[in-house]
Amino acid sequence: MLNGSVVVGEGGTLRVESPGGAELLGVGRFATGRYGVSMAREDGSGVAVEVGGNSVDAGQMVRLYPRGGYPSKPIVMDDGYADGYLGRPFVPIPLATGVDVDSSTERTTHIALMHVQHRVLSTSINVYAPPGTTIRVHLSLNGPNGFEDIGEPIVAVGGTSGQEISNTQRIKVERGHGERWRLLVRAARTAGTGTGTVYPFGLWGVHTANPSEA
Template sequence: MAAIPLDLLDRIRNLERQVRELSGRAQTRPALNTINHGTVTIGEGGQLRVKAPSGHTTFGTGQGPRGDWYVLLAREDGTPAVQVGNNNFDGDDIRQMIRLWSRGGDVLVMDDYYADGYLGRPWVPIPMSPAALVTGSEWRTTHAGRFQAQHAVLTASWSVYAPSGTTAEARLMINHGGELSQLGEAITSSGKEVFTTQRFTPSDHRLKHTEAAGLVLQARRASGTGTGEAWCQGIWGVNTTTANEAN
């Protein structure tokens, strides 16, 4: 039998070792904790979730179980903090709303659910001047304020008082482009204070988002000789509650 050189045996043993190393590395799953110079793509219904030791999701993005694509930031206990889209919160169709929650679970900031382009929350008060006396038969401005529309809906509360034997009226007007027009219904008082709260949608006030206008509360004495009073209880920009209010 011919002699086999020792260096050839060494080479064979070295090749066997390298094959074993390569085979072992092929079965080892590499660490996936660093991505350099690349893009991670999640599609076709996939999601990315980051979970706290408690098991609650603190960050999530992708396609949620209702089919819309969402981004969620949550607190360690799983309560939502910031969200775009739905992913199991508040009904079946959130229309890709942007929402920010308080720690107590209340929505602090959101866009309007039905009225695209308008703010939903927070509600914004519209400042008006103090109450004024009503002594004349002609419509007189008792309160005035100017604002820029942030919300689709205005909710206005005002009242009018007239003593016994006297009748007084009060109405809310909007100054839009230099033209005054009445919002809602006028109220009438005789011998007591009468209150009203009325909601006005874009079809009433005709304002686009951030468009400026003036609000004017007017009052007059319709009959009698007593002195009436008109009061603005408060006016706010608020979110819609139905799809019809967005029109």
């Protein structure tokens, strides 16, 4: 076919096989009468990507399987019953412990070993400053030339009644994929005599939102 359309209708199926007979692509009707798309690796190790499938009760799910294929558990899939939601992988909901800040000497309040998987770091950090006190927090990332500050500093100014700041940022990570570096949350009391608190709700590696983040 060099021009025009190929139509497989009336409940038919298009099947593409490797020279050894392994199915690489199946489009159309499954054994249960459902319709979908199934793609496999040429080594015959099983289904790699499936849209829909034989299941009659899980909707037209999109599933990505590890090497070994179906019926291994999928490593990525949408939710079979709650449309618009992720099924796998499970995503942790982090809970952070607050750390007090009561000195003008900067200290590390939280530390993480970062395996670089994404180009962008999404951060969510709360900082509390009591009345008459200012607390400054920033992130510091290790690298070939030592630690360097990343993102914008977070400054909570207590004023007369105290202040709590909820700060979120998207920070470009200037490190190679797969590299491992230490990431620090650093804090200090820069004014006053009160005791502040810093607690990160979470740090996530996320995909880029636009070309400027690449």
